[in-house]
Amino acid sequence: MPKAKYESIFRSIKKKIEAQDYPYQSLLPSENTLTAEYGCSRNTIRRALADLSADGYVQAIQGKGVRVIYQPVGKTTFIIGGIETFQETARRNNLRAVTRVIRFGTVSADAKLARESGFSEGDELWAVERLRYLDGKALILDLNYFLKELVPGLTPEIAQNSIYEYIENQLGMQIVTSKRKMTVEHVTMRDERWMDLDGYDCVAVVTNHTFNADGLLFEYTQSRHQPDYFCFQDTATRKK
Amino acid sequence: MPKAKYESIFRSIKKKIEAQDYPYQSLLPSENTLTAEYGCSRNTIRRALADLSADGYVQAIQGKGVRVIYQPVGKTTFIIGGIETFQETARRNNLRAVTRVIRFGTVSADAKLARESGFSEGDELWAVERLRYLDGKALILDLNYFLKELVPGLTPEIAQNSIYEYIENQLGMQIVTSKRKMTVEHVTMRDERWMDLDGYDCVAVVTNHTFNADGLLFEYTQSRHQPDYFCFQDTATRKK
DNA sequence: GCCGATTTGTCCGTATGTATC
DNA sequence: CGATACATACGGACAAATCGG
Numbered sequence: 001m002p003k004a005k006y007e008s009i010f011r012s013i014k015k016k017i018e019a020q021d022y023p024y025q026s027l028l029p030s031e032n033t034l035t036a037e038y039g040c041s042r043n044t045i046r047r048a049l050a051d052l053s054a055d056g057y058v059q060a061i062q063g064k065g066v067r068v069i070y071q072p073v074g075k076t077t078f079i080i081g082g083i084e085t086f087q088e089t090a091r092r093n094n095l096r097a098v099t100r101v102i103r104f105g106t107v108s109a110d111a112k113l114a115r116e117s118g119f120s121e122g123d124e125l126w127a128v129e130r131l132r133y134l135d136g137k138a139l140i141l142d143l144n145y146f147l148k149e150l151v152p153g154l155t156p157e158i159a160q161n162s163i164y165e166y167i168e169n170q171l172g173m174q175i176v177t178s179k180r181k182m183t184v185e186h187v188t189m190r191d192e193r194w195m196d197l198d199g200y201d202c203v204a205v206v207t208n209h210t211f212n213a214d215g216l217l218f219e220y221t222q223s224r225h226q227p228d229y230f231c232f233q234d235t236a237t238r239k240k
Numbered sequence: 241m242p243k244a245k246y247e248s249i250f251r252s253i254k255k256k257i258e259a260q261d262y263p264y265q266s267l268l269p270s271e272n273t274l275t276a277e278y279g280c281s282r283n284t285i286r287r288a289l290a291d292l293s294a295d296g297y298v299q300a301i302q303g304k305g306v307r308v309i310y311q312p313v314g315k316t317t318f319i320i321g322g323i324e325t326f327q328e329t330a331r332r333n334n335l336r337a338v339t340r341v342i343r344f345g346t347v348s349a350d351a352k353l354a355r356e357s358g359f360s361e362g363d364e365l366w367a368v369e370r371l372r373y374l375d376g377k378a379l380i381l382d383l384n385y386f387l388k389e390l391v392p393g394l395t396p397e398i399a400q401n402s403i404y405e406y407i408e409n410q411l412g413m414q415i416v417t418s419k420r421k422m423t424v425e426h427v428t429m430r431d432e433r434w435m436d437l438d439g440y441d442c443v444a445v446v447t448n449h450t451f452n453a454d455g456l457l458f459e460y461t462q463s464r465h466q467p468d469y470f471c472f473q474d475t476a477t478r479k480k
Numbered sequence: 481g482c483c484g485a486t487t488t489g490t491c492c493g494t495a496t497g498t499a500t501c
Numbered sequence: 502c503g504a505t506a507c508a509t510a511c512g513g514a515c516a517a518a519t520c521g522g
Contacts, residue, residue: 004490025455030506041492046507054294056419059455062507063499067455069417071358118311177309179296180474184424184444184467202442202467204424215265215299215307227424227442234420234474244509270487281511286488302488303518482522489517497509 006047009038013048017057017070027065028058056235095134102194103129104156106148117145117220118209124148128159134229137196141203141224150218174213181207182232185224195226204230249278250288257297257310267305268298296475335374342434343369344396346388357385357460358449364388368399374469377436381443381464390458417451422472425464435466444470 013034016022029037034045049066052058057070090097107113107127114121125145132140144163146154151167158166168174183205187195191203203224210219253274256262269277274285289306292298297310330337347353347367354361365385372380384403386394391407398406423445427435431443443464450459 006490032506043493044491047490049507053417056417059417059451060507061453061455061500063501063505064454065500065506069419069451069455069457176477177293177296177299178476179309180476182422182472182474184440184442184465184470186440186467200424200426200442202424202440204444211299211309213301214304215301215309217309225424227426230424232422232472232474234422234472236418236420246509272487283512284510287509289488300488301519303486303520305487305519484522485520487517487519490515492514493512495509495511498507500506501504 005038005040006044006051009034009040009045010048010051012038013052014055014057017052017068018072020072022068024068024071026068028068030065053237054235090134096136098133098136099160100131100133101128101156101159102131103127104159107145109145113145118217119145119147119220126151126154128154128163130159131194137198137226138194139196139226139229141191141194143222143224145220147216147218150212150216176213176215177211179209179211183207191224195224197226198228200227202227204232206232245278245280246284246287246291249274249280249285250291252278253288253292254295254297257292257308258312260312262308264308264311266308268308270305293477294475330374336376338373338376339400340371340373341368341396341399342371343367344399347385349385353385358457359385359387359460366391366394368394368403370399371434377438377466378434379436379466379469381431381434383462383464385460387456387458390452390456417455419449419451421447423447431464435464437466438468440467442467444472446472 013022013028022028028034028049031042031045031049035042038045049058049060053060057068058066059069060066105127107125109117109119109121109123109125111121113119113125114123119125124147126148128142128144128146130142130144131138132142134140146163148154151163151171153171154163154166184202185205187197187201187203191197195203197203204227206221206223206225208219208221208223209217210221212218253262253268262268268274268289271282271285271289275282278285289298289300293300297308298306299309300306345367347365349357349359349361349363349365351361353359353365354363359365364387366388368382368384368386370382370384371378372382374380386403388394391403394403394406424442425445427437427441427443431437435443437443444467446461446463446465448459448461448463449457450461452458
């Protein structure tokens, strides 16, 4: 349920674009027209259009109009974009998801871990290692560190279902910003031991720093993906 | 040279954050304070803060303040973020860059190429294949398609220097939005023939759709990266 | 638990600048 | 040149969240 007006307008226009009601390469109605159509101020329309632009749906051209640059995606594999849980992604791609916990414990951040994770030395952390299966194949090896202070009461059972679901629904903590870095690495012995590599000798590695609604770092994760089901999408805008 | 006021404020605050003048985890001065400090309206400050948030520098917390979540990056390899040319990226990482053109010609988009590139069937395209060397190693294999109609007068000489420089400075066309997709693939025979793979049997593949200031698709590119020098960064924000 | 001060979030109306046609 | 469209900026109003007393 969209609360903010600009958000419901954003969704409304997005839907029309996806339905190709506003087709690729066409111009949207002008901001003034949309203002009248939705019964709001021009600023509110502009906020919705800015968000559509950030999502790569439209492109504003001064003096001319707002052009639709959205094209429906073809075959989807495993798309990572925005902040999504493993479960959400699996569901969106109609894949059967299973999680297996292969390590669950606590550690104190040493100098090396502090440097790479962004936590402070001495922070008490949960360390969770999980294997993710899609349609019966072990495709993702996750190594999560959570700040115990902000994520109390974690158990192996929760880890086997959805830690994010626990954090958001049980603890009531909101996840807001996620900073990610993507690289490609040679497989390790651990990868070979656990994952269905299917002939690959490399994995896609995503490291992740996650901040809650208070702007506090509470999670550092390294996800190692078998290449077949990995796809990372992005829209960039050039600054003047 | 920043024209817009919000942009110069954005840069000013960004610099202070990078200098740790506003340190990690601290709160920025309130919007009202900044309004007084910069002599502008609150909306203008908010625009600058929104851009900082989009870049993963800060996180706003309602009723509380705006928290700094920027942490200086450690060792840099070859960072892809925003829209950057090969030359710009090389310079930023202090690497000696050389480009070698291994194919230069024109093609007409067939059904398959049209589907994967987003061009229309029958569009006349430049097809350029280039090898990128950093510090003497062949690390990136680029396959570019440009719409001839929008990028006239391309030559192998231009391709060897910078096509983007030509497009922006000579043709006066502005590059605005870039939609990218990142995957990992097995090396092909072409990869093995041209690149210094250094033992890897996979490459990171970035496909790119680039739109000009008129919102028209004018470039489709596939870049194949040797993994050692590849890093893709991203900041995502969860929607309510 | 309530209240008031502070701070960010949303929305409006208006004015002016700049690019396109 | 004028009309149209997006870009920037200002000021004001009220809502919602946080925090301290």
